[in-house]
Amino acid sequence: MARHPEYQYLDLLEHLLEKGDRRIDRTGVGTLSSFGAMMRFDLSDGTFPVFTTKRVFWKTAVKEMLWFLTGQTNIQSLLRENVRIWTDWPLDKYRKATGEEISQEDFEARILSDDAFALKWGDLGPVYGKQWRRWVDAQGNEHDQIATVIETLKKNPASRRILFHGWNVGELDRMALPPCHMVYQFHTSRTGDDKLRLSMLCFQRSGDGILGVPFNQIGAAALLSMIAQQVDMVPGELIWMGGDAHLYLNHIEAARTQLSREPRPFPKLRLLRRPDSIDGYTIDDFEVTGYDPHPAIEAPVAV
Incomplete structure (x- = not known):
C-alpha cells in the first residue's frame, strides 16, 4: 500500500525536532531550523x-488566497470575511505608535466600522496581492503577473517562463511582512486523453512548520485548481519547496502531539462553477468533502 503523502510533512517535523539548528530568529522566540525541503502532492483525482493530523481551517486559507488575488493590502476586507490572521502586524504597529493598549477585538471592530481608521492603520503595505497584480516597474507601468501567467498558459503552455513572484526588492521595507511563499512556477504535461495537466511549484523562503506550511499549502492547492480550470487543464502535481523550514521553540510540544497521530485520507475538492475570470471566485465555489481530521492543536503566532 502506498505511503500516505502527509508523511512527507510529518517527516519534515521529525527532522526539525531531531536535527534542526537551534537559533535565535527575528521574533526572539527562537527556532529549530533546517535548510531545503520538498513535498509533492498529486491533485489529479x-x-x-x-x-x-490536526484540523487545519481550509476555508480561512482559501479566503486568504482569494484576497491575495484581489490585489488588496488592507485587512478591512479580510475582517469582513472573518479572517483575522493578518491583524497582529497592524495591531502591533498601532500599539507602538500610539501607546494605546487596545485589545485585538476592539482594534478589529474599529477597522470594520471606521473607513478612515482602516485606511490609516489597516494597511499592510505592498504585500503579496499588490506584487502579484500590480507590480510597478521603474517606468511606472503596472504588471499583472497573474493575468500574464494565465495568458501564457493559453498561448504558450510549454514555456519555461510561466511564473510570478512577490520579492520586490525596492518595496520590501514598506511591507508588514516580506513574502514567505514568494515564487510560483507552472509546468504543463500531456495526460493520457491528450488534455494538458497543470502542475505548480511553490517556493517558500521561510516556512513556519506548524502554522505556516500547512496553511500556505492549502492556498497554493486552491490557486492551482482555479488556474487549471481557467485555462481548461486538469490539476497535476503541487510541489512545495522550502528554504528555511523551521519549528518555533514554543511549538515543540504541538509538533510532538502531531507526530503521535496517524494520517487520515485527504479530502476532495470540487469547484462548483467556472467564473468568467480568475477574479470571479468566492469561497462558496469550493466544495470540500471527506475532511475528517484529528482535533486542532493550539500554537501561538510569532510576530
Missing part, C-alpha cells in the same frame, strides 16, 4: 491536500 480531486485530492485537496489538507493535513489531517
Whole structure:
C-alpha cells in the first residue's frame, strides 16, 4: 500500500525536532531550523491536500488566497470575511505608535466600522496581492503577473517562463511582512486523453512548520485548481519547496502531539462553477468533502 503523502510533512517535523539548528530568529522566540525541503502532492483525482493530523481551517486559507488575488493590502476586507490572521502586524504597529493598549477585538471592530481608521492603520503595505497584480516597474507601468501567467498558459503552455513572484526588492521595507511563499512556477504535461495537466511549484523562503506550511499549502492547492480550470487543464502535481523550514521553540510540544497521530485520507475538492475570470471566485465555489481530521492543536503566532 502506498505511503500516505502527509508523511512527507510529518517527516519534515521529525527532522526539525531531531536535527534542526537551534537559533535565535527575528521574533526572539527562537527556532529549530533546517535548510531545503520538498513535498509533492498529486491533485489529479480531486485530492485537496489538507493535513489531517490536526484540523487545519481550509476555508480561512482559501479566503486568504482569494484576497491575495484581489490585489488588496488592507485587512478591512479580510475582517469582513472573518479572517483575522493578518491583524497582529497592524495591531502591533498601532500599539507602538500610539501607546494605546487596545485589545485585538476592539482594534478589529474599529477597522470594520471606521473607513478612515482602516485606511490609516489597516494597511499592510505592498504585500503579496499588490506584487502579484500590480507590480510597478521603474517606468511606472503596472504588471499583472497573474493575468500574464494565465495568458501564457493559453498561448504558450510549454514555456519555461510561466511564473510570478512577490520579492520586490525596492518595496520590501514598506511591507508588514516580506513574502514567505514568494515564487510560483507552472509546468504543463500531456495526460493520457491528450488534455494538458497543470502542475505548480511553490517556493517558500521561510516556512513556519506548524502554522505556516500547512496553511500556505492549502492556498497554493486552491490557486492551482482555479488556474487549471481557467485555462481548461486538469490539476497535476503541487510541489512545495522550502528554504528555511523551521519549528518555533514554543511549538515543540504541538509538533510532538502531531507526530503521535496517524494520517487520515485527504479530502476532495470540487469547484462548483467556472467564473468568467480568475477574479470571479468566492469561497462558496469550493466544495470540500471527506475532511475528517484529528482535533486542532493550539500554537501561538510569532510576530
